Amino acid sequence: MNEPDSSQPHPQPTPWRRQVPTFDQSDKLKNVFYDLRGPLAQEAERMEADGHSILKLNTGNPAIFGFDAPDVIMRDMIANLPVSQGYSTSKGILPARRAVVTRYELIDGFPAFDLDDVYLGNGVSELISMTTQALLNNGDEVLIPMPDYPLWTASTTLSGGKPVHYELDEDDEWNPNLDDIRAKITDRTKAIVVINPNNPTGAVYPKHIVDGLAQIAREHGLMILADEIYDRILYDGAEHISMAEAAPDVLTLTFNGLSKAYRVAGYRAGWLIITGPKNQAAGFIEGLDLLAGTRLCSNVPGQHAIQVALGGQQSIYGLTGEGGRLLRQRNVAVEKLGEIPGVSVVKPRGALYAFPRLDPELYPIEDDTQLMLDLLRQEKILMVQGSGFNMPDKQHFRVVTLPWASQLENALERLGNFLSNYRR
Template identity: 55%
Template sequence: MRYQKSNRLNDVCYDIRGPVLEAAERLEREGHRIIKLNIGNPAAFQLDAPDEIIVDVIANLRKGEGYSNSKGLFSARKAIFQRWQANGLGHIDINHIWLGNGVSELISLATSALLNHNDEVLIPAPDYPLWTAAVTLAGATPRHYQCNEDLGWEPNIEHIRSLINPNTKALVLINPNNPTGAVYSRECLIQIAELAKQHQLVVFADEIYDRIIYDDAEHIPFAQFAEQFLCLSFNGLSKSHRLAGFRSGWMVASGCVEEASDLIEGINMLASMRLCSNVPAQLAIQTALGGHQTIDDLVAPGGRLYEQRNRAYELLTAIEGISCVKAQAALYLFVKIDTNIYAVPDDEELVLQFLLQQHILLVQGSAFNVPEKHYLRFVFLPHIEDLVVAIERLETFLQQYKRHDY
């Protein structure tokens, strides 16, 4: 073939939007209605952003015509700074806050700024796969650490410890977690902080789901423990403010920033090279972070996300041979199929067949970098009526794989 992609992409894998999505798009072009449970896009399920944010962005849109400072608008960064203070997270420098086109852009930017060939980065399995892809694209090597399903998907500290070697440069923490919905305990975070301190790791703390918390789970920002190592915390408006399309996220450096001036120079350089992030989306941040947080109503009993999570969990786990840890946070259930009961094909083929037969799009567990091939990620954003339909169809679909002795 004449035009080939860069060799740098050879080992990069991002299957959330992979070949099965292409099949779904083909079916849609043929006129079929596909229930898309493949990505956490709240607005696609009538989970609208608060009117107040939209009204303020419209009123200020003219101010978004030009480039901003490459780190982002001062007013938006000040709002992030104040929220940081209000959360009791100690002193940070407003110059160590960068706005980006979603957390996604900042993940690429931060991994590119930090990593060299031969560096290794510890990433949870399962993970949000952009982390593995971005580390690979930056030329470094992802090393996946196990999270224990039996312990509510908490990271396995001993496994993390066993993977650390002189090349280990950083550790990714996704808390609350996508795809498992886990919220990590204080003990777990303290142990990870100890390892980071001992081995001088940079911790990338992806906390985009920090406000989407159910029942009495408590999210503890990792920056709280960042004293003698560098922590880069990531957050944004895509999920909690249902503004995924705006592409509005931020990154905050805390901990021993005084020893990170060279890295910060690199981050500033990459931020300047893309001039700035989308300015109209930056205009949403100040309003979004102040006042009543409408997400609180959605995750409280009676709120849509709370009720949808409960119903999806009850219905899925009522299917014979299906189990999952009840999500304490975020928008997903990571569902396990008992292969003693169902002789299922590998998970990618399974989601393809489910799509073709039942017109429902899920993502296979292996897209989240777990070695096992019998997990599926289920997004519980749709209204309960649609969740019921989707789960009924999953139950019907699985029957063809049932082993005869069951």
């Protein structure tokens, strides 16, 4: 046998080369939108970097308009920082959850629940995402108001569910159209979202509407997802009726938090409570517990703000009552919008927004996103178009009523001048 010739170089293997990779976004994101912080907000940030001053009316962020947190909340949170360095239990610290229970015990007719039914979260946003992930299989349907707070549609889609939008009737003060809801229920419908007081319209639902929503859920075996973060921001004597009050026999998840009524949006302190026949939802609750555990816990300093916030004097009422700053600003918004030719608005009775409409005969708008982009670039005012709230028409937009009255008046006068260029 011939020996190999060691004097000849051995051929080297051709190295494996990977093609230059490209990374696209997940298919789960293809139909997910959140225009409150979308391309328009990114353009506003670019303009700010170039030195422009932008009036940001895209989010309900009280702090940037001079709404400071009550001192007692900050002092309590600071005092607890030394004991906030570690994780808490998955559902949250005991004093904060006990304070949530006590808050609702003081509401006549609110069904009883205990500490184990309370979940604390990094704002309501995180708890919404956890809920849809724990509840939905691919193709399950969720009834969501139109216009909506777009996180509900985004979270439903990301969880594999199908958002089905039901009509809020502008001619009926933006109340839900109960007949439209009934017509859209199928055998895949799992839950109905109720946002009351409403974002973006400012509607506060009367008793017969709340009772009607409860009856629909009862008849069709639906879970109620009640987004009630504005329940203490009410005007003109409006009364908030919780969905859990109207439907104590229906599995109801109530979402609330400190971001708005206590002006601490950055603390990310929210809660979710479960009421109704929990024996019907053992699997769902097990899934919610799993997700609460995988995120470890919500931020602990923010949890320590909850107990002090929910006790004692509620300063929000001084802002929403007679002579209060929020009430004055709501009134200015309604007055100044009404002065713009071809603009109408239903007077908000709650929350921090108005949702005006452009008369299509005077304003033949084909692209409401472009309209808001033009407003941003010309007037340095950032608002969100109606389609960002899943409205099918192009005639609506949302006004945040948080700026000082004089600032809001000036902004809406500039809006009127801007719109004059679009009038037919």
